[in-house]
Amino acid sequence: MTTTRSSSNRPQGPRSRSTVYGYPRQGPGRQLKKLTEAYWAGRLDADAFLAQTRELRRARWIELRDAGIDEIPSNDFSYYDHVLDTAVMLGALPRRHAPALADAGQSPAARLDRYFALARGNDDAAPLEMTKWFTTNYHYLVPELRPDMEFRLDPTKPLSEFREARELGLTTRPVILGPVSFLLLSKREPGVPGDFQPLSLLGKIICPYLELIRRLFDAGAEWVQFDEPCLVADQPAQVLDAVATAYATLCAEEFRPRLLVATYFDRLGDALPVLADSPVDGIAMDITGPARANIDDLAAIGGIPTKRLVAGVVDGRNVWRTDLAAALSTLGTLLGLAGQVDVSASCSLLHVPLSIEFERQLDPQIAGWLAFARQKLEEIVILTRGLNDGWEAVAGDLQVSAARRATRLASPIVQVDAVRRRAAEAAGLPRTRRSPYAERRIVQRRQLGLPALPTTTIGSFPQTPALRAARAKLRAGELDAAGYEALIEAEIAAVIAEQEAAGLDVLVHGEPERNDMVQYFAEQLDGFLTTAEGWVQSYGTRYVRPPIVVGDVARRGPMTVRWATYAAGRTQKPVKGMLTGPVTMLAWSFVRDDLPRAEVARQVALALRDEVLDLEAAGLRVIQIDEPALRESLPLRNADRAEYLSWAVDAFRLVTSGVRDETQIHTHMCYAEFGDILQALIDMDADVISLEAARSDMAIVTDLARAGYPNDIGPGVWDVHSPRIPTVQEIVDRIHLALKECPADRLWINPDCGLKTRGYAEVRPALANMVAAARAVRAELGLV
Numbered sequence: 041m042t043t044t045r046s047s048s049n050r051p052q053g054p055r056s057r058s059t060v061y062g063y064p065r066q067g068p069g070r071q072l073k074k075l076t077e078a079y080w081a082g083r084l085d086a087d088a089f090l091a092q093t094r095e096l097r098r099a100r101w102i103e104l105r106d107a108g109i110d111e112i113p114s115n116d117f118s119y120y121d122h123v124l125d126t127a128v129m130l131g132a133l134p135r136r137h138a139p140a141l142a143d144a145g146q147s148p149a150a151r152l153d154r155y156f157a158l159a160r161g162n163d164d165a166a167p168l169e170m171t172k173w174f175t176t177n178y179h180y181l182v183p184e185l186r187p188d189m190e191f192r193l194d195p196t197k198p199l200s201e202f203r204e205a206r207e208l209g210l211t212t213r214p215v216i217l218g219p220v221s222f223l224l225l226s227k228r229e230p231g232v233p234g235d236f237q238p239l240s241l242l243g244k245i246i247c248p249y250l251e252l253i254r255r256l257f258d259a260g261a262e263w264v265q266f267d268e269p270c271l272v273a274d275q276p277a278q279v280l281d282a283v284a285t286a287y288a289t290l291c292a293e294e295f296r297p298r299l300l301v302a303t304y305f306d307r308l309g310d311a312l313p314v315l316a317d318s319p320v321d322g323i324a325m326d327i328t329g330p331a332r333a334n335i336d337d338l339a340a341i342g343g344i345p346t347k348r349l350v351a352g353v354v355d356g357r358n359v360w361r362t363d364l365a366a367a368l369s370t371l372g373t374l375l376g377l378a379g380q381v382d383v384s385a386s387c388s389l390l391h392v393p394l395s396i397e398f399e400r401q402l403d404p405q406i407a408g409w410l411a412f413a414r415q416k417l418e419e420i421v422i423l424t425r426g427l428n429d430g431w432e433a434v435a436g437d438l439q440v441s442a443a444r445r446a447t448r449l450a451s452p453i454v455q456v457d458a459v460r461r462r463a464a465e466a467a468g469l470p471r472t473r474r475s476p477y478a479e480r481r482i483v484q485r486r487q488l489g490l491p492a493l494p495t496t497t498i499g500s501f502p503q504t505p506a507l508r509a510a511r512a513k514l515r516a517g518e519l520d521a522a523g524y525e526a527l528i529e530a531e532i533a534a535v536i537a538e539q540e541a542a543g544l545d546v547l548v549h550g551e552p553e554r555n556d557m558v559q560y561f562a563e564q565l566d567g568f569l570t571t572a573e574g575w576v577q578s579y580g581t582r583y584v585r586p587p588i589v590v591g592d593v594a595r596r597g598p599m600t601v602r603w604a605t606y607a608a609g610r611t612q613k614p615v616k617g618m619l620t621g622p623v624t625m626l627a628w629s630f631v632r633d634d635l636p637r638a639e640v641a642r643q644v645a646l647a648l649r650d651e652v653l654d655l656e657a658a659g660l661r662v663i664q665i666d667e668p669a670l671r672e673s674l675p676l677r678n679a680d681r682a683e684y685l686s687w688a689v690d691a692f693r694l695v696t697s698g699v700r701d702e703t704q705i706h707t708h709m710c711y712a713e714f715g716d717i718l719q720a721l722i723d724m725d726a727d728v729i730s731l732e733a734a735r736s737d738m739a740i741v742t743d744l745a746r747a748g749y750p751n752d753i754g755p756g757v758w759d760v761h762s763p764r765i766p767t768v769q770e771i772v773d774r775i776h777l778a779l780k781e782c783p784a785d786r787l788w789i790n791p792d793c794g795l796k797t798r799g800y801a802e803v804r805p806a807l808a809n810m811v812a813a814a815r816a817v818r819a820e821l822g823l824v
């Protein structure tokens with residue numbers, strides 16, 4: 041590695057400062073989850089909840105301060121989601137929640153309940169919709185706007201958090217979702233005409249933002265951060281104009297803190313000159329991965345000599361230790377391109393676990409390769425010191441960093457020759473099924489003996505507290521493997537019986553043995569590490585522990601065959617084997633940074649291909665490979681999309697192309713805008729694809745039909761994200777909608793997604809209604 045040591049004689053200029061945009065909210069041991077769920081269950085009253093969560097915020101600030109972070113954020117904390125917080129702050133709430141608002145008064149308990157009702161719904165009003173936050177596995181709540189919306193600032197949250205931190209002697213930088221991204225991330229409130237564009241509310245929404253910065257200024261804020269992550273996607277001129285207008289207006293305010301516009305997850309592209317020419321005081325940019333293009337783009341416009349640049353050189357989305365020498369060298373380059381250069385992570389640290397220190401079972405050498413949020417703070421502080429005081433001041437740290445990288449690159453678990461050889465040979469494997477779909481479907485129909493409009497589910501059945509408790513006991517050594525497996529068998533038998541009773545056509549084993557659809561496989565594959573405490577917020581109080589792809593991936597042995605065959609042995613009906621696909625395995629893991637993702641995906645695909653063939657050999661005639669993350673991983677910039685889709689589809693086909701024509705391959709996807717990837721869905725050539733559709737009135741079926749989608753489709757007829765039980769009539773109506781666009785002999789009837797977060801009290805009647813609806817439509821059409 042060659043680096044220039046230019047930063048030790050850095051140009052005269054202000055000293056650099058260390059900062060972050062956000063820190064994990066949950067606290068050690070997922071305190072926030074536990075407090076919130078206790079509050080919801082009535083086990084904790086509002087006062088206690090508020091007092092204890094306040095303590096959690098204090099502890100986070102103290103942690104940042106003690107780590108040596110110079111400029112500490114506030115308002116990055118949230119009880120549920122920061123986009124919802126912004127909507128509440130702006131008074132941008134749908135009408136169906138307005139009565140609750142009016143009744144709520146201003147008591148803290150009433151405010152909390154109203155807030156959680158927006159997130160989770162209540163008897164009177166459905167919640168806001170949840171969707172993926174850019175290319176991450178975090179979900180935000182989608183604000184709903186209408187043309188006549190009157191925004192009204194409620195600055196309680198940012199102001200009180202700012203003051204709480206002040207009590208610790210800290211002047212924080214409030215972090216707030218900026219006006220343009222807020223509007224772009226919102227949608228129309230139900231009932232609003234389709235031609236309404238949320239962005240048209242820009243003129244109105246600026247007023248509460250102006251008032252907010254005045255109020256924060258009065259409270260003593262020196263800087264405010266407005267997040268505009270939407271600027272890293274390709275945006276039309278209209279959006280870029282909106283950015284210019286919005287920030288010109290905000291900066292024209294006389295009594296205001298300085299404004300930092302923060303962007304992350306990719307490069308700024310055309311938005312860079314717009315921000316550079318705007319009067320904002322600082323710009324925060326991602327300087328990792330493809331976003332390193334920001335460096336050349338900055339140079340091309342002559343830098344931002346009058347502004348502050350916050351350089352996100354520490355990857356906020358992955359868990360590898362930063363190459364400190366390389367980062368310091370990058371920072372040295374950036375010094376010439378801005379009035380001031382500060383050091384940060386590429387995005388909020390919300391997307392990584394809290395600290396590697398909690399992984400006590402981990403090999404210390406491997407732990408040394410990893411940086412979770414707390415370790416990233418250390419890296420940011422070291423880099424800032426290096427930038428200010430020269431390389432010599434951090435020579436020891438650079439040495440440790442280099443030594444850790446060296447052990448990683450030389451480790452026998454990182455590169456496994458047999459895996460490399462097999463992956464290289466896989467280039468020659470066919471990627472197509474033996475016969476085209478039109479022929480496969482005939483043999484599959486014949487041997488599966490399914491009725492028209494076959495009914496099935498997406499895989500998981502309720503993950504009961506008893507199952508989770510059993511796994512916890514197994515881990516703690518209070519239950520042995522045999523006892524645990526007996527429990528899982530009993531659960532599978534019960535799930536099969538449930539489905540027989542409901543009258544479903546293609547059954548599943550219910551996934552009771554899986555802690556998570558990604559972690560479960562990662563635990564059984566070489567090359568993956570899993571964590572004990574590496575929780576990352578997925579939505580609200582739900583967390584995941586993303587595994588870490590540390591080395592070459594290979595299957596040790598069959599992973600699902602035991603449970604799949606056990607289930608198949610309990611019924612005459614076909615049972616669907618259930619696997620998580622390669623793209624989703626990568627998307628919901630932290631992936632190694634020393635090998636192209638396409639290559640890692642191919643290794644995972646080969647492992648899954650073996651599993652598929654083992655399931656087939658064991659007699660499973662239907663196998664589903666879930667790819668719910670295929671859409672969310674689509675790169676934000678159009679220019680990067682084709683390459684991604686090409687390897688993603690290739691990996692799926694590598695998993696599935698080895699089976700006989702008789703074996704029916706299903707795939708499943710949820711939470712997504714599929715419009716951009718319709719051709720990829722066709723190219724995957726699954727015999728059956730199930731998709732989320734209930735909430736969007738089956739619109740996906742129209743999209744697929746227009747795109748000429750040729751294979752079977754299972755648009756979800758039951759929105760499993762809501763506790764509501766759909767009626768038979770509602771489901772019949774949805775089937776009718778789907779039948780307008782899809783012939784009956786290619787249509788399946790299933791829920792939107794798995795049932796793991798639901799309870800049997802909902803699942804039982806909803807499945808019965810779903811089967812009754814399918815039967816009613818079959819009868820009506822004279823089909824059997």
Ligand SMILES: Nc1nc2c(c(=O)[nH]1)N[C@@H](CNc1ccc(C(=O)N[C@@H](CCC(=O)N[C@@H](CCC(=O)N[C@@H](CCC(=O)O)C(=O)O)C(=O)O)C(=O)O)cc1)CN2
Nearest residue numbers: 177508509511512555556557558578581582583584628797
């Ligand atoms: N990786 C991933 N990403 C995804 C999804 C997904 O399924 N997996 N689905 C979407 C998001 N949906 C989600 C839906 C549910 C949960 C969820 O329920 N998470 C659980 C944890 C799931 C888990 O890891 N369970 C483990 C550990 C459970 C646990 O917390 N155990 C306790 C003890 C529990 C007890 O004694 O009862 C402990 O370790 O402290 C298990 O079952 O074994 C939670 O937050 O509570 C997460 C995401 C998109 N992204």
Ligand code: MET
Nearest residue numbers: 498499500666668794795
């Ligand atoms: C997030 S997609 C979930 C698919 C999985 N088979 C399940 O049913 O839970």
Ligand SMILES: [Zn+2]
Nearest residue numbers: 668710793794
């Ligand atoms: Zn799903």
